[in-house]
Amino acid sequence: MAQSQNQRRSELAAFLRSRRARITPADVGMPPGLRRRTPGLRREEVAQLAGVGVTWYTWLEQGRPINASVQVLDAVARVLQFDTTEREHLYRLAGIPFVREPVSDVEVVGEEVLGILGTLDPLPAAVFNARYDVQAANDTYRTLWPMTSLVERPQRNVLYKMFTVPECCSTMVNSPEELPWMVAQLRRSYGRHVGEPAWEAFIARLIAESPAFAQLWASGDVAAPGRRVKIFRHAEVGLINFTSMSLSIDGMPEQRIVVYTPVGEEDRVQVERLRAIENPLIGCARHGRRLSDVLAARTAQDPARPTVTA
The missing domain is CATH 3.30.450.180 (Beta-Lactamase)
Known part of the structure; x- marks a missing residue:
């Protein structure tokens, strides 16, 4: 069980990093800035836009054993511009039941x-x-x-x-x-x-x-x-x-x-x-x-x- 949870957290960390890399500052209305070493958003930028602590989000991307609420995952998913399939995958990796958003x-x-x-x-x-x-x-x-x-x-x-x-x-x-x-x-x-x-x-x-x-x-x-x-x-x-x-x-x-x-x-x-x-x-x-x-x-x-x- 512990090994399975560790693997899931590692997969969650890799998934978030890959999704963060594809979002540019322009995608979220931010100026590009100078000397950006990361291809997408920085961790602190995701945390700020999602309304969560930088340390907490960093630990989430590092695969540490922390708890994530539905509200926080939704905020991160919005900043990283997840579609329904990506949001469901995020929930599954975080060990939280996925509830489909109402469509009508x-x-x-x-x-x-x-x-x-x-x-x-x-x-x-x-x-x-x-x-x-x-x-x-x-x-x-x-x-x-x-x-x-x-x-x-x-x-x-x-x-x-x-x-x-x-x-x-x-x-x-x-x-x-x-x-x-x-x-x-x-x-x-x-x-x-x-x-x-x-x-x-x-x-x-x-x-x-x-x-x-x-x-x-x-x-x-x-x-x-x-x-x-x-x-x-x-x-x-x-x-x-x-x-x-x-x-x-x-x-x-x-x-x-x-x-x-x-x-x-x-x-x-x-x-x-x-x-x-x-x-x-x-x-x-x-x-x-x-x-x-x-x-x-x-x-x-x-x-x-x-x-x-x-």
């Missing part, structure tokens, strides 16, 4: 909540967790913001997208007013998760990749969810004004339904115009791509992947 909205929020989202259509509506991950959405929301259903589930975070996309491709016109409020709301939620690796890694990643977020985070402001006015811009139909309302969900304390109501009749017409476009442009007029091109590129990268992940 119904697995995350349940049939009842999905039914509510569908009933709200044509009002755009989505379920967010406390970190602004999009957990589920209805058809109109996906029409307005299609990338929420086209990227893998761990990447469906609207706050991260808003702080990292080029300004010209940002869909929110009044972001100078809204982003500080959203960060303040994130900090309020963070108070319940201080020290949790997934949260610490998320915050650290945003700070590293967005000076604007880092400045807002350093302010220490907190805020609660509530009614807001958001002005969105689409390259093909123009401006759409929404009033957003955040609604709590019984039995799901850290998740909420956010409903977007067009402010006026013209805004409602704009939504219908956008819904009528069969192959919309995603992004700005300069950098955007047609939805069909995005789907074709995804299929070319992974022919086995479904064309749309619900």
Whole structure:
């Protein structure tokens, strides 16, 4: 038994080293730096991005007999950009049962909540967790913001997208007013998760990749969810004004339904115009791509992947 555990730890150490070597600083939004002797990330960089101690991560790569929690392994897997197969292999080597991530909205929020989202259509509506991950959405929301259903589930975070996309491709016109409020709301939620690796890694990643977020985070402001006015811009139909309302969900304390109501009749017409476009442009007029091109590129990268992940 002891020999088997030692072999498994050695294999885990070698696996992590090989995966770390393939990730460049640019892959995680870090500057390349000078005189890098390692082909990929350094150990301390992985530890920082994952929100774990450098010594602990070093021991993990050295195959020492230490315990690793699910949360910590998930954070390391995210930094090293593991796919599902690699994540499962990591869990097996660490001696932890692998639990498959939910792949559908119904697995995350349940049939009842999905039914509510569908009933709200044509009002755009989505379920967010406390970190602004999009957990589920209805058809109109996906029409307005299609990338929420086209990227893998761990990447469906609207706050991260808003702080990292080029300004010209940002869909929110009044972001100078809204982003500080959203960060303040994130900090309020963070108070319940201080020290949790997934949260610490998320915050650290945003700070590293967005000076604007880092400045807002350093302010220490907190805020609660509530009614807001958001002005969105689409390259093909123009401006759409929404009033957003955040609604709590019984039995799901850290998740909420956010409903977007067009402010006026013209805004409602704009939504219908956008819904009528069969192959919309995603992004700005300069950098955007047609939805069909995005789907074709995804299929070319992974022919086995479904064309749309619900």
